[in-house]
Amino acid sequence: MTKKQKKTLLRIAVTAGMLVVLELLPWEALPWGGVWRLVGYLAAYLLIGYDILRKAWRGICSRRVFDENFLMAVATVGAFGLAVYTHSGDYLEGVAVMLFYQIGEWFQSWAVGRSRKNISQLMDIRPDYANVERDGVLERVDPDTVAVGTVIVVQPGEKIPIDGIVEEGASTINTAALTGESLPRTAKVGDEVISGCVNMTGVLKLRTTKAFGESTVSKILDLVENASSRKSRSEDFISRFARVYTPAVCYSALALAVLPPVISLLLGAEAGWGVWLYRALTFLVASCPCALVISIPLSFFAGIGGASREGVLVKGSSYLEGLSKVRRVAFDKTGTLTEGVFEVNAIHHSPLAEEQLLEVAALAESASSHPISKSIRKACGKEPDRSRVADIEEIGGNGVTAVVDGVPVAVGNDKLMERLGIVYKPCHHVGTIVHVAVDGQYAGHILISDRVKPSAKEAVAALKRAGVEKTIMLTGDARAVAEQVAGELGVDQVYAQLLPGDKVEKVEALLEEPGGRLAFVGDGVNDAPVLSRADIGIAMGAMGSDAAIEAADVVLMDDDPMKISRALEISRKCLRVVYENIVFAIGVKLACLALVALGVTGMWAAVFADVGVMILAILNAIRCLRP
């Protein structure tokens, strides 16, 4: 509880006590009883309502009437005035209404404060300190002050404060706070570890590779904390609604106070000013739009918090809303649906032993940094002995020729074979084909392909189940490869052989087509323009590319494509809660106002209804947190 909340609670308790005493005292027996009674109630009223009256007065002074303070002040002062004017002596009502209103306000402030804290705690991955070893003694320092390249020590149970590379020690680390993935990862010497993860078993010594401000954890925190700065259409709707609603209610109340008595007078009946004035005041009391105004941002906040716990970072409530409306999803292929790691899949038509062919190819390719060369070297399994290779010549777009163990070797594609006049056997498999010729003789080919992610097929199916009507794949890869992958995964439409610039054009063309909102999922740096162009840009495996994180609206912390449908489900649920709250809060409010206008409900019940709706709306909003 804050200081203000404690103070209000005390005021509520004292006022309640005073009211009990005032009700029980035998006023008739006292001299000047009536006057003292009025003074007593006035004192209680001022105690509980002085801040409201002050705010209402300030509102009038700054020509900003029609807020809830004004409504409460008018209603309760009106009730008091009515009691004095009619000599009914019913002062209790004005005080009690103010009391209930304050209880409601207090509860709202308390409940919202609590849920805010709960949600913030979920997102609390901020490391408070880093351990730096100085003269053999561990010292706790502010992570902000640690320079790049410093060795820091992370004990078991501590958060890794800064991104770095393991220099010493081995451990398992828990990435759940960042990725939602509960399976711990291992970290050994030479591994890169990211900040925000929790070190679980062993002591790690890290050499930092980034400053704290540039580390993963700072970036994520920045992203989450600034998330709600972009408001959704639903929130805008509420702001606009509140702006129109309050004046509308005030004029309705005025009409309620004046029109029926005047009409009765014209019809020759009794005016009944008192009754209608009372109803008009009650109408004002019942009209506060708090439940609505509080529950919508709270729902979004809880939704964003719940999503971030699962490793889905949403940059603002407008994107959460946009995500829930996605009907088409376009994927980048490499790195999104496939691992983006090339692997030797098969070796065909080789007169040599497979290991021998791989070794020859690896030696010839030993100087190249192309991903294909890397995959051949990896499949070969041992570091190539560079002294066995001579005269390496790389022919761009073709391949490599070299002399291995004194024998000329050519490793490359169809074009290289044609260029050298070697008869090669084409491959009917899909993937990248690397032909090998030894001493001018064809020695078979190596089939290299990218591996489809194990969960990719299930992820595409899950998207369909989640209501996505069309899935599209955009790739720079060859048509045959693209179509094979698309067929395997069940993707509806394929655009292959696209240059990075073509992807933007394709997405723009898709945006023109009817068919609902389009999300684009990608990972690489060259996806950034596409990510920002699509209705919703989703960046995957965010640990890698800063440019992609910057451009994306939704960031998936790990690179599991299943997270895409999960993100969709979370957003849908959150938006459902938002709509429920809008309909529920407005519906109950209008029903209450109608009942009050008809004279069915009194002032107390109206205030109770108001607080009740608010509590239910807050509880409903908190549901967004639990997926």
Place this chain on the structure above:
Amino acid sequence: MKKTYQIEVDCANCANLMEEAAQKTAGVAAATVNFMTQKMTVEFGEGADEKTVMKAVVKACKRIEPDCEIEV
């Protein structure tokens, strides 16, 4: 230039009104109030002095909601 300030405000509607007040202050290009994280982000206009602008923002917000706090 963009800066974020810690704020203290109790009701969501007041936060909305504070946002509106801040946006209307001279020297402020854009302002958002995040009730949930209790933060106000102010983007200053070209050539505006941060201190004087924030003074005006605080004054405008206090007029709307006397109970609010902005840590400048």
